[in-house]
Amino acid sequence: MTELEGVTRALRTLSAGNHTLLHASDEQELLHDMCQVIVDKGGYRTAGVVYAEHDENKSMRWVEGIGVDNAFMKALHHTWADKEMEIGHTAAATAIRTGQPSVGRHILTDPAYAAPAYAPIRECAIKFGFAAVTAFPLRMEGEVLGAMVVGAIEPDAFGEEEVKLLGELADDLAYGITNLRMRINQQVCEATIARLAYYDPLTELPNRTFLLEHLRDAIQTAKQQHHALALLHLNIGRFRELNQILGYHAGDQLLQQLAQRLTHTIKKSDTLARVEESAFALLLPSGGADYAVQVAQQLTLVLHDPIEVAGLLVDPRVNIGIALFPGHATEADVLLRRANIATHEASPARGGYAFYTGGQEQECTRRLSLMADLRQAIEQNGLSLYCQPKVDIASRRVSGAEALVRWQHPVHGMLPTIEFIKLAEHAGLITPLTNWMLDAAFSQSYIWHEEGVERALSVNLSAHDLYHPLLIDRIQGLFSTWGIRPEMIQFELTESALMEDPAGALETLTKLKKFGTRLFIDDFGTGYSSLSYLQKLPVDSIKIDQSFVMPMVTNSDSAAIVHSTIELGHNLNLEVVAEGVDSQAVWDHLAELGCDIAQGYLVSRPMPVEQFSNWENEWARMPS
Incomplete structure (x- = not known):
């Protein structure tokens, strides 16, 4: 075979192999199809893939092959260790051990292959009809996963350029394997998040x-x-x-x-x-x-x-x-x-x-009355701005606070936040309530600035807010009115709100990000969002939902999902905030996992903004 012929078939194989990568959905299927392409499209005699095991014997596991007896190959005692009298001198073993392509020519006639160490190579060559073999390392995340092995009938096959092109094919195959495994891991992670969000881990019943x-x-x-x-x-x-x-x-x-x-x-x-x-x-x-x-x-x-x-x-x-x-x-x-x-x-x-x-009538009357009272409270500034601190776990430094709204009803007392939020939704008061929150947050940020305090304050935006056409204009007007530095006002958006209309959410977040403010995904893990979609969002932080954080010390499933979420966030260059940090044990565990920010009752319950400075002084005096 001429060098040009070898290059030509390698190029043909490389092209067909890339086409195979695009349509692969399963790892074993990918290996089989790639080997099939090498033999059928490239015209090579054999093709196979072995994976390296990291056991005591440094075993090699034959995974797939075309043009060979797979049962025979799996029965051999493969090893990639450099041992005499064992299959440690095969091309595949050498490629795995050295991380470089290994070429063997004239296997049936070269006296070197008559040595006992090479007996298995010659045995396979005779049995399966090839006279030259080359193996290429399959690299994944800096390690050699295994090797792609190709056999040719021509004893002088695998010239320098041909080997170079087949090496590219091996790299493409390794990339395909890596991509499929990442996809599977992503699916498993998403399924785990979904199950933890919708099922009770103790009884395995829906929650x-x-x-x-x-x-x-x-x-x-x-x-x-x-x-x-x-x-x-x-x-x-x-x-x-x-x-x-x-x-x-x-x-x-x-x-x-x-x-x-x-x-x-x-x-x-x-x-x-x-x-x-x-x-x-x-x-x-x-x-x-x-x-x-x-x-x-x-x-x-x-x-x-x-x-x-x-x-x-x-x-x-x-x-x-x-x-x-x-x-x-x-x-x-x-x-x-x-x-x-x-x-x-x-x-x-x-x-x-x-x-x-x-009595249904009594309940309806009460709800209608509360709706009217809530409207009045919003219009007459009868609500209260509370905030809950966020603390850097490593330094224990206060990194900011989350703005919260409270309603002290003149008759019914302090109403549960979720109750009057639902009232606002039913009464069409979500936008006025959000506007009140934005006004209060910007005003408080200005007060702190005048006091010489630079403290970030985050505001929650609902799904209704996120898709409101006037939201961006209102926020822009508040920045202009108060002259607040963008990093002093942050926005938190629940994962479920983002998933209601992903395209619309992305558009709004992109506009918010242009202000220079920081964006948080709140209650992360409860909205079953796509991780690929998460990569597209211009967010800075994710907040792990407290339903995963609170039980993580005693619940291995919760601990696993918190751990994986922290790794996910950091791999995406995102800050990770843990909600529901209510005990020292949870704090310590989060610190071990490298979580960035803690928020919860261990740090502080929500408090009136007027009390925040005193609390911060007390927190600074507490022993670490």
């Missing part, structure tokens, strides 16, 4: 988030098809007492056994979820009061027998509350809440279950 989403869909279907549905709330009595006396492990055992009993009882069309520490909920997507009673009675019988926990027989005393759509509520969270309220009326004397009986 409250999953149930509410599923319940919303079921309600929408019920509306369209004009039928009723029922939601049962199952509260476990004396659960805290059990934890206090027998320990949390006993409580976990009780929950797991109850979950198993319930799972074996319900229909496949029903949805069972763990919605609170000691409560389950069961969605019956079709059926009214009569059917709900039948199911409740059946569950009462199933849960009647005691459960053995920590060597004791425990009576779980489960009370069941029932709420119906549309009679009791037309919204998922309200239906769940009212089913929970009904459990307080349930008792063994009443069969262990009870229906919700609260």
Whole structure:
């Protein structure tokens, strides 16, 4: 074979190999197809791939081959160690050991290959009909993964240029393997995040988030098809007492056994979820009061027998509350809440279950009244600006704070934030509420600046805010009005809000970034976003959701996802903030993992902005 002919077939092989890379979806498939291309398109006699093991014997694992007997090759005792009388002097072993291409020509006639160390090479050459062989290292992330081996009929094959081109093919193959593995790891990570976000790790049942989403869909279907549905709330009595006396492990055992009993009882069309520490909920997507009673009675019988926990027989005393759509509520969270309220009326004397009986008119009147009061509070500056510190874990230096809104109602007292946020959503007050927050945050930042304090303050933006056409203009106007340096105002956006309209979110974030401000993805891990999409966002930080951070010391799954998220963030050159840091153990674990910023009750609960300076002084005096 002339040198030109060798180069020509190598180029042909390289072109066909690149085409194969573009269509590969599985690693074994990629190896098989690449070997097939080398033989069929390139005209070589054999092609194969071996992987290097890092065991005591430095074994080589034959993975795939075309033109050879794969069973025969796998049965050989391959090694890439430099050992006499073993297959350590093959081209593949040499390529793995040295990290350089290894070429062997005239295998059947060269006296050098008559040495015992090369006997396996000659045996394979005779058996599979090749007279020259070359192997190329497959490099992945700085290490040699294995080798690509090519055999040719011509004893003088593999000239310098041909080897160079085939080396490019080997590099392309290594890249393809790396890319496929990264893709699989990404899919596994995303699946793990999704499972932790939607499933309870203890019982492996869907969690409250999953149930509410599923319940919303079921309600929408019920509306369209004009039928009723029922939601049962199952509260476990004396659960805290059990934890206090027998320990949390006993409580976990009780929950797991109850979950198993319930799972074996319900229909496949029903949805069972763990919605609170000691409560389950069961969605019956079709059926009214009569059917709900039948199911409740059946569950009462199933849960009647005691459960053995920590060597004791425990009576779980489960009370069941029932709420119906549309009679009791037309919204998922309200239906769940009212089913929970009904459990307080349930008792063994009443069969262990009870229906919700609260007055709907009274509830609606209260909500309407609160909506009007909230509008007035926004217009008359009746809200309060709170903030929660963020602290650098390594230096314990205060790195900024998150701006929060609180509402002290003149009659009902301090209302839960989530409650009046939902009121704002229903009353169309989200934009006025956000505008109040922006005004308050910029004003406070200016006050701190006048006091000689440079302290970053972050503001949360909802999905509604993110896609509001006037958001950017308003923020630009506030920067102009107050003359605040861009880095002093930051913005936090939940992952779920970003995923509602990825293209629109990217456009808004890009405009916000032009101000020079820092951007955070809040509640990271709960919105099931694509990691490839994350790479495109002009964000500076991700905040790991507290549902993963808080249990990470005692829950290996949570610890694993926090660890992987920190690595992911740092690999993308992002700062990583951990929410829900409520104990020293969690702080220490995060420090070991290299997390950047901590936020949580261990540092401080949210406080009125007027108290922040005093708190910061006290924090600075605390021993590290």
